[in-house]
Amino acid sequence: MGIPVREALRVGAYLVGQRLRRREKFALTLELEPLFACNLACAGCGKIQHPAGVLKQRMPVEQALAAVEECGAPVVSIAGGEPLMHPEIDVLVAELVRRKKFVYLCTxxxxxPRKIDKLRPSPYFSWAVHIDGLEQRHDESVCKQGVFAQAVDNVREAQRRGFRVTTNSTFFxxxxxxxxxxxxxxxxxxxxxxxxxLSPAYAYDKAPDQEHFLGxxxxxxxxxxxxxxxxxxRWRFNHSPRFLDFLAGDVDFACTAWAIPSYSLYGWQRPCYLMSDGYAQTYRELLEETDWSAYGPGPRPAVRQLHGPLRLRADRGAGHDGVPAGVDSRTPVLKGLDTSP
Structure with a gap:
């Protein structure tokens, strides 16, 4: 099983539109970080290493929506930090769903339990719950006991209420x-x-643990x-078959970091959320003033593996035919997808 058919059809139509307009670079998934604060201190993540003043900031909903409209991506991954610490996260999600963006709320x-009553099930909305292993392994990963059990209980409650629930797992x-x-x-x-x-752990410079990233x-x-x-x-992945082939080393892809732009409190991160070579004030500036040829396979951390909701690659995101890795160039919408009701 692969990407749900509704999402695949919408994204496929978007890709066709970009090709017809002869656009070489365009956003497919926006990594939106409306805050950096978190209620955990995971060893493999460095977001809470930002200055205290920055950790207190919350991006206004209007600013976040403007970034979504500016880049035009059909998929929005809301990350952080912990997005549920944002006081208006429900408003942001509702506005994105109203615009028929496919929203993955990473948490x-x-x-x-504090926020679920303010959100509504929708085919355009999915919880993306962080689960790195079974109980002992996951609690070690997030550096706090009891988190796995709480996460599982809360996933089951979301399922009971009719929400779509995905998980994301990072392996070291x-x-x-x-x-x-x-x-x-x-x-x-x-x-x-x-x-x-799922994703191999990618090297993040600010993470306290620098010893367990996968090469x-x-x-x-x-x-x-x-x-x-x-x-x-037999596993129900939210990935294209080509991405899974990539993880196993069966195929290779060129770099399309521009396909998954990252927008945060600092602006548009250059070139992607794995690396910070400065920030652009607009998405157009990011596209036009970034030397994209400087990124790709090599000794820098960008060659580590990355996953996003669309299953593209920020470090090696498109096939050699120029089609993003989540989509097969011959049958760009339906190859390997779940077409069940």
């Missing part, structure tokens, strides 16, 4: 094929989330073993 799930050098398979089986078969997203060779070895023996076909 550690701890604050879901401390993970093994067996531990990855174990958590994917749990999410797929026991918790029965709608879709799962390219380690990533390929891990996921080729995880996907062996046909297991991949």
């Amino acid at each position: 550690n799930a701890l604050l879901m 050098t401390s993970d093994t094929p067996a531990s990855v398979i174990e958590v994917l089986n749990f999410l797929n078969d026991e918790l029965r989330v709608d879709r799962m997203m 390219v060779a380690e990533t390929r070895e891990l996921f080729s073993k995880v996907f062996a023996d046909g297991r991949r076909r």
